[in-house]
Amino acid sequence: MSAVQTVTLDGPFAMQRGALQSPTFAYETWGELNAAKDNCVLIFTGLSPSAHAASSPADPSAGWWEDMVGPGKPIDSNRYYVVCVNSLGSCFGTTGPASVDPTTNELYRLTFPVLTVEDVANSAAYVLNHIGVSQLHTVIGSSMGGMTALAFCLTQPGRSRRLVSISSAARSLPFSIALRSLQREMIRKDSDWQQGNYKIPGNGPIQGMRFARKLGMITYRSAAEWAERFGRERTTDTLEPDNPFGMDFEVESYLESHANRFIGTFDPNCYLYLSRAMDLFDAADHGGSLEASFTSLQLEAALIIGVETDFLFPVSQQEELALALDEAIPEVTFKRLASIQGHDSFLVDMDRFRPAVAEFF
Amino acid sequence: MSAVQTVTLDGPFAMQRGALQSPTFAYETWGELNAAKDNCVLIFTGLSPSAHAASSPADPSAGWWEDMVGPGKPIDSNRYYVVCVNSLGSCFGTTGPASVDPTTNELYRLTFPVLTVEDVANSAAYVLNHIGVSQLHTVIGSSMGGMTALAFCLTQPGRSRRLVSISSAARSLPFSIALRSLQREMIRKDSDWQQGNYKIPGNGPIQGMRFARKLGMITYRSAAEWAERFGRERTTDTLEPDNPFGMDFEVESYLESHANRFIGTFDPNCYLYLSRAMDLFDAADHGGSLEASFTSLQLEAALIIGVETDFLFPVSQQEELALALDEAIPEVTFKRLASIQGHDSFLVDMDRFRPAVAEFF
Numbered sequence: 001m002s003a004v005q006t007v008t009l010d011g012p013f014a015m016q017r018g019a020l021q022s023p024t025f026a027y028e029t030w031g032e033l034n035a036a037k038d039n040c041v042l043i044f045t046g047l048s049p050s051a052h053a054a055s056s057p058a059d060p061s062a063g064w065w066e067d068m069v070g071p072g073k074p075i076d077s078n079r080y081y082v083v084c085v086n087s088l089g090s091c092f093g094t095t096g097p098a099s100v101d102p103t104t105n106e107l108y109r110l111t112f113p114v115l116t117v118e119d120v121a122n123s124a125a126y127v128l129n130h131i132g133v134s135q136l137h138t139v140i141g142s143s144m145g146g147m148t149a150l151a152f153c154l155t156q157p158g159r160s161r162r163l164v165s166i167s168s169a170a171r172s173l174p175f176s177i178a179l180r181s182l183q184r185e186m187i188r189k190d191s192d193w194q195q196g197n198y199k200i201p202g203n204g205p206i207q208g209m210r211f212a213r214k215l216g217m218i219t220y221r222s223a224a225e226w227a228e229r230f231g232r233e234r235t236t237d238t239l240e241p242d243n244p245f246g247m248d249f250e251v252e253s254y255l256e257s258h259a260n261r262f263i264g265t266f267d268p269n270c271y272l273y274l275s276r277a278m279d280l281f282d283a284a285d286h287g288g289s290l291e292a293s294f295t296s297l298q299l300e301a302a303l304i305i306g307v308e309t310d311f312l313f314p315v316s317q318q319e320e321l322a323l324a325l326d327e328a329i330p331e332v333t334f335k336r337l338a339s340i341q342g343h344d345s346f347l348v349d350m351d352r353f354r355p356a357v358a359e360f361f
Numbered sequence: 362m363s364a365v366q367t368v369t370l371d372g373p374f375a376m377q378r379g380a381l382q383s384p385t386f387a388y389e390t391w392g393e394l395n396a397a398k399d400n401c402v403l404i405f406t407g408l409s410p411s412a413h414a415a416s417s418p419a420d421p422s423a424g425w426w427e428d429m430v431g432p433g434k435p436i437d438s439n440r441y442y443v444v445c446v447n448s449l450g451s452c453f454g455t456t457g458p459a460s461v462d463p464t465t466n467e468l469y470r471l472t473f474p475v476l477t478v479e480d481v482a483n484s485a486a487y488v489l490n491h492i493g494v495s496q497l498h499t500v501i502g503s504s505m506g507g508m509t510a511l512a513f514c515l516t517q518p519g520r521s522r523r524l525v526s527i528s529s530a531a532r533s534l535p536f537s538i539a540l541r542s543l544q545r546e547m548i549r550k551d552s553d554w555q556q557g558n559y560k561i562p563g564n565g566p567i568q569g570m571r572f573a574r575k576l577g578m579i580t581y582r583s584a585a586e587w588a589e590r591f592g593r594e595r596t597t598d599t600l601e602p603d604n605p606f607g608m609d610f611e612v613e614s615y616l617e618s619h620a621n622r623f624i625g626t627f628d629p630n631c632y633l634y635l636s637r638a639m640d641l642f643d644a645a646d647h648g649g650s651l652e653a654s655f656t657s658l659q660l661e662a663a664l665i666i667g668v669e670t671d672f673l674f675p676v677s678q679q680e681e682l683a684l685a686l687d688e689a690i691p692e693v694t695f696k697r698l699a700s701i702q703g704h705d706s707f708l709v710d711m712d713r714f715r716p717a718v719a720e721f722f
Contacts, residue, residue, distance in 0.1 A: 110605065114605050171593065172593070173584060173587070173588045173592075173593075174584075174587040174588060174590070174591040174592070174593070174610065174611070174612035175579070175583075175584035175587050175588070176584075177610050177612055177613070178575075178579050178587070178612050178613065178616060179579060181608070181610070181612075181613045181616070182572065182575050182576060182579065182616070184606050185572070185575075186547070186572060188606055189568055189572075207550055211543065211546070211547060211550075211572070214539075214543050214546075215543060215576070218536070218539050218540060218543065221536075222536075223534060223535075223536035223537075223672065223675055226534070226535040226536045226539070227534045227535060227536070229535070230535040231534075231535070232532065232533070232534075232535070232643060244471065244475050244634075244637070245545050245549055245633050245637055248640075249535065249538050249542070249640065250535070251535035251538055251539050251542075252538070252539065252542045255539060255542070255543070272606050273605075276605070276606055279609075279610065282593060311584065311672060314584055
């Protein structure tokens with residue numbers, strides 16, 4: 001069962017560096033729009049999740065933010081009409097590089113225009129138009145989704161009254177750019193990538209994707225958590241007994257099994273486009289500096305959350321964002337959480353994140 | 362010109378997990394052994410450097426620790442007889458996987474026994490015997506070299522009076538194991554690795570080595586330094602103009618040029634063996650716990666230095682080492698430096714490191 005709904009645009013969709021003909025946008029919803037139409041909460045995802053943030057009668061499987069969204073949850077579907085969109089450029093119902101270009105009847109692959117976070121933000125506006133929402137109660141996003149939520153507020157001032165940005169940043173810095181650049185190179189240099197022309201559906205650059213995912217998983221957590229979790233435990237079943245460089249430590253076997261689960265569920269070209277979009281994002285592009293860009297914001301309040309052990313999106317970047325927002329909008333709350341799970345904390349340290357988000361709503 | 366000297370063992374060399382027949386050990390020296398033979402300082406290197414720590418009349422080219430070793434430098438060759446060894450398993454004169462096995466007249470390649478940090482430490486004893494040094498003034502090492510220096514003190518108690526360990530650790534933790542495991546996998550999965558049987562001399566797994574080096578470089582520095590150094594600068598000459606995923610940011614171009622310099626200078630199989638040796642190291646193996654292992658130490662003093670921005674060998678690991686040593690030996694100094702260059706600080710932040718080391722000597 002799937003709760004995914006779609007809307008297909010009747011006409012061209014302008015992107016910052018190109019255009020798409022009649023793209024489709026996928027989304028899921030929880031709760032009901034009230035009579036005043038002022039209770040809609042829009043969720044943007046990180047790089048890889050689908051629109052399935054939480055279970056619902058139409059799809060009882062657990063979503064990627066199951067503990068955060070639903071009846072009586074911090075983003076309470078008894079009170080709010082919650083919408084989560086699959087990002088433009090992704091591969092879970094929304095048009096992306098793995099979709100058919102209706103003007104050629106071929107897959108887009110690398111003919112897909114360079115994607116920006118602003119394009120992802122703008123695409124959500126069509127979903128909101130389609131479901132009859134002119135103004136949002138809140139736009140919320142974590143990781144890449146936090147960038148998209150901020151871009152939404154910058155490109156469509158006034159369309160949301162409130163912003164929540166979690167473990168995100170106002171711009172990408174060279175450390176995370178370097179890591180993502182290496183991840184993309186690992187995919188592109190896999191000969192099975194075939195310059196983006198691998199068979200779809202099919203295997204494609206499996207080894208490159210495995211490397212990219214493993215590196216991602218290493219950077220999404222923290223050294224402290226892994227020390228606590230794995231220590232120096234050895235695997236009970238050494239996977240390559242005759243190989244002096246085979247997997248031996250528990251942490252190696254953990255990475256291998258999780259990376260293998262990711263492969264096949266996410267299209268490599270989509271991964272490349274979304275990853276690059278994060279590098280390109282700089283909120284200061286909207287005005288010359290963060291402060292100048294933020295003068296156009298018509299937000300009433302913002303909540304910025306960061307995690308001390310996040311080294312991919314360091315808490316100093318959330319603090320920078322909160323300080324710049326504080327010059328521009330009436331009410332800014334900055335929360336620095338002591339979670340030890342690094343960048344991924346918003347997915348797992350629910351005991352800290354649930355109250356932090358619930359308080360804002 | 363080369364200042365490298367070698368000694369070849371006349372007989373077998375026992376390793377923890379195997380043995381070598383008549384291995385050769387390469388080393389360089391600075392200064393003179395005094396009459397009392399009590400002024401020798403032994404340096405162990407990190408994973409990749411050669412024994413050429415500093416210039417000398419025999420080899421005026423700059424060494425990898427040029428600012429630290431030499432006449433009037435913190436490790437003063439006017440006062441000390443300084444010896445730096447090329448690690449067992451490496452490829453700069455000392456026997457390693459890229460050397461010929463005299464029992465078969467073939468290259469060792471993967472027939473080289475699994476290497477441990479203790480093996481590297483023990484190999485240095487033969488160099489010391491050869492040059493007539495029975496007791497060291499100090500053994501010093503940074504990064505992997507700090508592990509080796511500690512292993513030397515554990516396996517040969519009393520042979521050094523003092524220990525200096527810089528940006529190192531008493532054991533490898535899962536975060537750094539995961540990173541090194543991924544680096545090794547990137548080399549092993551390169552089809553040009555050919556199960557270790559690539560042509561020597563030749564190209565071998567160039568792409569895998571490029572990935573491994575780039576990942577290494579990312580983890581050797583800190584996000585703060587790179588933000589300061591590169592910001593969001595774009596390259597002046599985009600290297601792949603038609604490629605939407607080509608290098609664009611200055612940091613990407615920096616990694617590419619530095620990784621290319623590394624390739625060809627370091628043997629891939631040697632890299633695999635030395636990298637794995639770091640994972641395997643745990644000083645607690647010598648007694649069941651750090652504290653129990655350290656009871657056998659016969660050190661008079663130790664200096665432990667860590668850097669706050671090092672996330673590969675976090676400063677908490679140096680603190681753990683210093684605290685455990687403090688229970689076992691008379692004088693332990695722990696210095697926490699505020700360098701922003703991360704793990705590599707000991708190579709570049711000489712304004713902080715020179716006085717910290719000089720004070721100890």
